[in-house]
Structures are given as structure tokens and as C-alpha cells.
Amino acid sequence: MRVCSLAASAKINLHLEILGNRPDGYHELAMVMQSIGLADEIEIRSLSTDTIRVHCSHPDVPTDDRNLAYRAAALIVEEFPSIAQYGGVEITIQKHIPVAAGLAGGSTNAAAVLVGLNLLWKLGLTQTDLQALGAKLGSDVPFCITGGTMLATGRGEQVSPLPDVSQLYVVLAKYRHLAVSTAWAYKTYRQQFGHTYPTPESAHRQPHTSAQSGPIVSALAKFAQNNAASDTLQLGQLLYNDLEKVVLPAHPLVQHLRDELYRQPTLGAMMSGSGPTVFALTQSLIQAQQVQAALKVALPDPDLDSWIAPFTNTSIRVIRHD
């Protein structure tokens, strides 16, 4: 029996800017994505029979073909029919990343399955090959293959590395009962703000370099070079997320949570992706612990979960392979 165990990291968006509608129904984006040390554990085990089986520790996560990890395995089988000789796989997901939270939990699980099956079945695929396969599964999957700090453009699937700033920390907070559908968030944004795009028909052709992401990309580069506290302050001030404009008014609790985190002594606070997770950026673990403790006092709600995670410069980590 052959097994591969991996850790699959969550991400946050330091910048998420919607540039326009795309003809394929998606939105043209400019994002700065960051991997964080909050990770699911994925175990992939060879099966002698020709089946894909998924188990997940979280009761709300489907284990059939609605699960992105399942779809990742099915995609590999479809692309490489000759691997049928190896049999199938059993995938076990130990969930630590909250579900439907704007942290790419499903995408990172799919990325881990692509990376794991590449090893298990000795497919010899490069990172670029894996990213191309990942793009077929979801817009965030190519980022999750490599991780770290990246600029993501197109519908989010075109990624290029940015300087490593992995010495920072985040405090994440999310109401357990709240989930936001990414499709709903983008659709609502299009309805409410679609008219504000620079040129509605050609917005999808806008080069991302003209977007507002320029200043935060420069701030990241400056911080990576000098490691100066003043640069982290600037980074915190430049956090940006267009989807806050639709998710916060629809969920006053999330607005309140964001306001509370914003009041704390942090570098900045923002919703991640389509939410409803909110994060605060801190310079150190101690500062993160102080913010988390203060948040528990300010909002003593048993439904409010919080986590502390460092920035990391990788996304998928192979723990065991035999």
C-alpha cells in the first residue's frame, strides 16, 4: 500500500480588486494572495480497486464529486487514463481551515491532491503542469499549488511570485454559523458596481499593471528588502478588498467584527476573499496573541472562532510519502 500525507495551507487576500466582467462570466481580477500556516491534513492512500473515495472530518463538506479534492483526483484519472493500472485512491481530509470562509480551503485541498497524486503515481508533472490542471478545477487552485506571496491576475489563475514577507502574522476571526458563497458575492458585486468599471466592455483586457495593486506590490518589495517596521505599517494601510462592498452590508455581524479588529493595535484589518473571515495583520506572534485575547473580551460570543497563523512561503507541504 502506498501513502502520501500532505499539509495544505489556507490563503488570505492582501489585495482583491475587481477590474471588470469577463466574457466567460467570471471577473477580471488583480489580487495579492498570501499563504498562511493554518492548514488541513490530506492523506492519499492507494486502493487496489478503480475508485475514488473521499472522507472528511467536517460534517458539512460533501465527499462526492462536489468536493474539489474528489474532482482533482477524477481530473488526473481523466487526463492520464493509463494510470488505471494502479487502481484508485482513498483521500482523507482532516479539516482545520473553516469551510466557505474566503480562505481557499477547498482549493488548497484540490492542490494537495494534484501534488500528492503526482508523487504517488510518478506522473512527472512540473509545477506549471500542475497549475494548468489546477486552473481547470478553480481560480485559486494554481496559487495553492505554489503558495507564498503572489500576484494573481486573469480570473485569479495567472500567478507570479512576489517577494517573501513570511515574518508577519495574522489573527483570523469567523462566526461559525456564517458562510458566504463566492458566486453570490461576485454576482452581487456585478449587479451593484458593474457600472463603475472603467470601460465595461473592454475592462477584461485592462492590463493589471495599471490597477491599484501597484502600491501594495511596491510596499511588499520594500518590506522584503529593508524589513523595517515603517514598511509593515504601509502594508497594513494598503490592504484592500472590493468584495467588502457587498459582503459587509449583507452581514452586519461581519462588519462589526471587522470594525472591532480595526480598533485593535494591529497593522490593519480586512475581510479575506469573499469572506466572511476577517483578518488582522500583526508584526509578531505576541502582538497577535494580545489582539486575539482582546477580541475575545470585546466580542465574547461562543459562535466566534479565532485563529493565529504565521505567513508562510509555501502552500502544500509533503509530510510523508512511502
Ligand code: C5P
Ligand atoms: O473559480 P472558482 O470555482 O473558485 O470560483 C467560484 C465562483 O466565484 C465562480 O463560479 C464565479 O461565480 C465566481 N468568480 C468570479 N470571478 C473570478 C473568480 C470567481 O466571478 N475571477
